[in-house]
Amino acid sequence: MSSLERGELMPELLRIENIKQHFYSGGGIFRKGYTIHAVDGVSFSVKQGETLGLVGESGCGKSTLGRSILKLFEPTAGKIFFEGRDITHLSVKEMRSLRQEMQIIFQDPTESLNSRHTVGMIIEEPFIIHGIGKPVERKLWVKELLIKVGLPESAAERYPHEFSGGQRQRIGIARAVALKPKLIICDESVSALDVSVQAQILNLLLELQQEMKLALIFIAHDLSVVKHISDRVAVMYLGKIVELGNALEVYNSPRHPYTQALLSAIPIADPRKRNTNRIMLKGELPSPINPPKGCHFHTRCPYATDKCKEDKPLLVAKVGDHADACHYPLTNQSKPNSVN
Known part of the structure; x- marks a missing residue:
């Protein structure tokens, strides 16, 4: 049980503001260069002892965002605050001392551990x-x-x-917690493991979090795992956060059509039951080289209108702390007429 679940009021540990991470590929004699908008304006905060789950399809920018927060990639734009201190433009030497407080657990332990x-x-x-x-x-x-x-x-x-x-x-994990950090970014840290082993590693992370008062940013594409470990959940699509809120609220009452589609894809444990509520998104994930104008999701959204094609929705908390970036968030009200 995390500090937030116990009802404790914890101070803010990390805050990122409008972080962008763009990668430029230089052109040649016969081709033009292009820019990949891997992370395209992301803002959120993490409190001490909190677990923020970061979910989305492969290629949405989750891992890149995690590395940008740790400044393993130098952010293209935006600001990063750690314990109230602006660390956005710290030098490599200045960041070295700060790395005692911020660590990462990588997806593939075979590749991340020195075999020699x-x-x-x-x-x-x-x-x-x-x-x-x-x-x-x-x-x-x-x-x-x-x-x-x-x-x-x-x-x-x-x-x-x-x-x-x-x-x-x-x-x-032992290496990551050795220096007693305050923040650990778990980058798909259980996705390469068997289900039974996943549960053991998740329980270990929760035990260490409670013992050391760790804050976790848990990056994953498995929504059932994220639900088990997270206090809050941020849903990412094509470099942007489209929904952010308390884990139970996001899972029980998704407001963004993309979140609803992701949740509908969670497998049902009972093999005798069929998932009759599965939402199949049409079309392909747009390229981060040339993301759509307006709402990035409008090319696949069943409720998109002309407004969605032209106006970029902002991530706004319309109900409590539950924020969504949608012109027509999913409620009990009638949906707009589809133009797709």
Whole structure:
């Protein structure tokens, strides 16, 4: 149970304002260059001890946004505030000290762990980089971290390839929490694991969050997983947040047509039942090189009107803290006439 679920009022830890991440591909003799609008104006905040789930289709910009927040990519525009401090334009040297407070858990533990290093060396590395502790102390801390994530002390002498996928992800988590950060970005951190192992890793993350008062940005495309772990959910489409609110409200009363379509795709656990409420979106996901004018979703939305094609909707909280970027949010009222 997170701090928010217990009703505690926690201060704001992270705030991003109108973050954009564009990538330019240079042209050549026979072709023009082009710009990829991977993240196109995203704003939200995260409180201490809170879990914000970030969901959307593959290619919508979720992972890019996570890396931009950590300044692994230098944002094209916008501002990033961490504990009230503007870190948008900090140098590489200034960011190094701040990285003790902000960490990431990657999707593929096989690729993110150095195969030439023992597990002990991998987990000890953050302490060495930041000049923390003496060698004897660091060895002791490594053993404590291994136990904390459910691995034996003897794992320190072995190599990543000797472990299963779930165990390798536990090693990645141990490395991420080694410096006692305040924010961890989980970038599809359970998507490569079996369902049973996913549950174990999620429970471990929740235990560590409660113990260390961690804030998590949980990036995933599996909405059932996000529902299990998140306090709030942000739904992303083509580089933009289209809906943001309390997890239960978003899941029980989606206001954006895209959110409704995503939720309708969640598989039903009982094989004897068929999903009769599935919403099949028509058309292909537009290219981030040339996103549609107006609402980015209007090319696939069954309720789109001429206004949707021309006017860009803003992410506005129309009911409480539940915000949506839609001219015609889904309510009990009648829907506009479709023009698709």
